[in-house]
Amino acid sequence: MAPPAPAGPLGIAIVGLGTIARAQHVPAIRADPAWHLCGVVDPAASLPGVPAYTSLADLFAAQPDCAAVALCTPPGVRLDLAREALAAGRHVLLEKPPAPSVTLAEALHRTADAAERTLFATWHSRFAPLVAPARQWLAGRRIDQVAITWREDVRVWHPGQAWLFEPGGMGVFDPGINALSIVTAILPEPLAMTRADFSIPQGRSAPIAVDLVMRHGAAPVTAQFDFREQGGEQWDIVVTTDAGLLELRRGGAELVTPEGQQSAPEAEYPAIYARFRELIGRGESDVDLAPLQLVADAFLQARAVGVPDYPY
Amino acid sequence: MAPPAPAGPLGIAIVGLGTIARAQHVPAIRADPAWHLCGVVDPAASLPGVPAYTSLADLFAAQPDCAAVALCTPPGVRLDLAREALAAGRHVLLEKPPAPSVTLAEALHRTADAAERTLFATWHSRFAPLVAPARQWLAGRRIDQVAITWREDVRVWHPGQAWLFEPGGMGVFDPGINALSIVTAILPEPLAMTRADFSIPQGRSAPIAVDLVMRHGAAPVTAQFDFREQGGEQWDIVVTTDAGLLELRRGGAELVTPEGQQSAPEAEYPAIYARFRELIGRGESDVDLAPLQLVADAFLQARAVGVPDYPY
Numbered sequence: 001m002a003p004p005a006p007a008g009p010l011g012i013a014i015v016g017l018g019t020i021a022r023a024q025h026v027p028a029i030r031a032d033p034a035w036h037l038c039g040v041v042d043p044a045a046s047l048p049g050v051p052a053y054t055s056l057a058d059l060f061a062a063q064p065d066c067a068a069v070a071l072c073t074p075p076g077v078r079l080d081l082a083r084e085a086l087a088a089g090r091h092v093l094l095e096k097p098p099a100p101s102v103t104l105a106e107a108l109h110r111t112a113d114a115a116e117r118t119l120f121a122t123w124h125s126r127f128a129p130l131v132a133p134a135r136q137w138l139a140g141r142r143i144d145q146v147a148i149t150w151r152e153d154v155r156v157w158h159p160g161q162a163w164l165f166e167p168g169g170m171g172v173f174d175p176g177i178n179a180l181s182i183v184t185a186i187l188p189e190p191l192a193m194t195r196a197d198f199s200i201p202q203g204r205s206a207p208i209a210v211d212l213v214m215r216h217g218a219a220p221v222t223a224q225f226d227f228r229e230q231g232g233e234q235w236d237i238v239v240t241t242d243a244g245l246l247e248l249r250r251g252g253a254e255l256v257t258p259e260g261q262q263s264a265p266e267a268e269y270p271a272i273y274a275r276f277r278e279l280i281g282r283g284e285s286d287v288d289l290a291p292l293q294l295v296a297d298a299f300l301q302a303r304a305v306g307v308p309d310y311p312y
Numbered sequence: 313m314a315p316p317a318p319a320g321p322l323g324i325a326i327v328g329l330g331t332i333a334r335a336q337h338v339p340a341i342r343a344d345p346a347w348h349l350c351g352v353v354d355p356a357a358s359l360p361g362v363p364a365y366t367s368l369a370d371l372f373a374a375q376p377d378c379a380a381v382a383l384c385t386p387p388g389v390r391l392d393l394a395r396e397a398l399a400a401g402r403h404v405l406l407e408k409p410p411a412p413s414v415t416l417a418e419a420l421h422r423t424a425d426a427a428e429r430t431l432f433a434t435w436h437s438r439f440a441p442l443v444a445p446a447r448q449w450l451a452g453r454r455i456d457q458v459a460i461t462w463r464e465d466v467r468v469w470h471p472g473q474a475w476l477f478e479p480g481g482m483g484v485f486d487p488g489i490n491a492l493s494i495v496t497a498i499l500p501e502p503l504a505m506t507r508a509d510f511s512i513p514q515g516r517s518a519p520i521a522v523d524l525v526m527r528h529g530a531a532p533v534t535a536q537f538d539f540r541e542q543g544g545e546q547w548d549i550v551v552t553t554d555a556g557l558l559e560l561r562r563g564g565a566e567l568v569t570p571e572g573q574q575s576a577p578e579a580e581y582p583a584i585y586a587r588f589r590e591l592i593g594r595g596e597s598d599v600d601l602a603p604l605q606l607v608a609d610a611f612l613q614a615r616a617v618g619v620p621d622y623p624y
Contacts, residue, residue, distance in 0.1 A: 100506070100613050101506070101609035102414075102605060102608070103503060104527075104609075106502065107502065107504040110502075167615040168612070190415065192413065192416045193416065205616065293415060297413035299608070300412070300413055300611045300612075303479040303517070304479070304517065
């Protein structure tokens with residue numbers, strides 16, 4: 001893999017200056033002395049005081065020292081951008097999901113290895129503050145049952161993002177894969193997808209709600225994802241064990257066990273950028289495709305029913 | 313893994329005495345002195361002179377020495393049968409596809425490893441006589457392009473098998489996965505699924521025809537699978553290389569290269585049973601999920617259109 005990076009701040013550019021980039025990536029990079037925000041690549045948006053480019057080629061030509069890019073675009077264009085950045089010798093951080101298919105993500109991982117550059121396929125929800133404590137609490141317990149409930153209003157969280165319901169857009173799996181990224185991180189064994197029921201709005205291609213049945217060893221794991229929740233978000237994982245219930249609530253911001261309750265402020269992206277810097281320093285990649293694999297396996301087995309459209 | 317099996321013929325039972333079992337599995341087992349056909353498990357069918365059972369439990373109770381089972385049932389019930397056989401300490405041969413999802417197949421593989429028994433997820437088309445020569449010819453060549461055409465009449469090849477078009481039935485991928493099992497065996501690098509267009513008959517859940525675009529490195533790989541061919545079967549793979557065209561035709565029974573043409577009689581299942589015996593002797597499993605992974609990735613990205621039903 002890549003030789004260790006030089007000490008001092010590494011130059012990184014944001015590609016795709018949308019909501020998630022402005023709200024999370026830019027502040028995390030600016031707050032971390034290990035990084036220097038050296039550019040923004042976007043066809044239409046820019047940040048005051050940061051060099052702006054409309055293509056990766058322009059960025060790389062202007063800044064040979066820009067060592068890394070964070071790809072925050074919609075999923076459809078991410079893969080080509082990642083290939084271009086790796087071919088230009090840059091390290092790449094990917095927003096989730098890492099690619100439109102498992103095999104494309106695996107191919108990108110091989111490309112990064114061949115280029116001796118770091119590829120970091122992030123799952124931001126795994127960096128929620130109480131995910132690691134939940135994993136530690138579950139280690140060594142007998143898992144009897146898991147119930148995942150992930151409900152939010154697509155109108156509130158994804159206004160105008162029609163691509164979500166186009167082919168490959170994954171629909172409610174866009175938030176649901178966050179839940180899958182957490183459960184695959186906190187449970188001791190891999191999950192297997194056994195049944196998937198999809199509700200697909202009239203005239204759209206991707207599900208607005210799904211019910212999943214998985215297995216963790218012989219224990220049942222159910223998941224209910226729904227984009228039509230108008231009563232506030234619910235992002236909860238409840239694990240029944242031989243030592244009682246573990247409840248990981250609010251997407252990993254609150255943890256309840258028989259020993260008590262903890263909550264913590266959101267701090268996913270600072271941890272992600274610390275991890276990216278660490279991976280580069282060690283010449284390693286981090287590409288865990290388990291959450292995407294479960295989604296692919298759900299589509300493979302899907303029993304679909306039509307439901308009324310939910311305009312937004 | 314399992315200790316080496318004793319010398320002499322091993323007892324094996326056929327589970328699910330349908331068309332493929334009668335036409336292929338039974339003759340292959342009977343022709344191989346390494347095997348002894350010790351039973352048939354089927355709710356309704358039997359073979360003269362072979363002990364018949366209606367459940368795995370009855371078989372195992374009656375014949376503690378029956379060391380292996382070959383699961384030739386429709387896919388829907390195969391997984392539970394495989395778990396039951398492994399739990400009873402038997403080696404398991406699976407017809408394709410090995411499981412309803414990639415993660416379920418991975419879980420079954422872990423179960424076999426934990427039980428120290430052999431699991432052989434077969435892809436019968438890989439044992440077509442000219443697949444190995446095709447792989448050898450392609451090794452070291454530059455692959456520029458691959459075109460797969462897999463067309464047959466579902467009415468001829470799958471009469472009455474309505475489960476093919478139910479959820480999880482995979483539709484035209486039932487034969488198409490044979491093509492994918494061959495290309496993943498003969499090409500030097502892994503494939504990645506980039507686009508899938510599905511034609512789904514009115515009132516059914518699985519595609520009757522698909523057009524796929526994959527990548528082998530940077531080379532395009534296209535596949536056209538169609539169940540509505542009324543002019544005879546076409547099972548062809550054409551690979552464009554720096555040394556000319558390789559054409560693997562008739563599902564692997566005919567090979568054309570610039571050096572000439574070869575053809576060979578079908579002999580898939582004898583080779584499969586020789587391989588199964590070899591795996592058991594070495595205490596190993598063989599579970600390659602690449603073909604199923606590509607199908608899952610196709611469903612994940614599918615752009616579906618409705619087409620008229622094709623009654624059969």
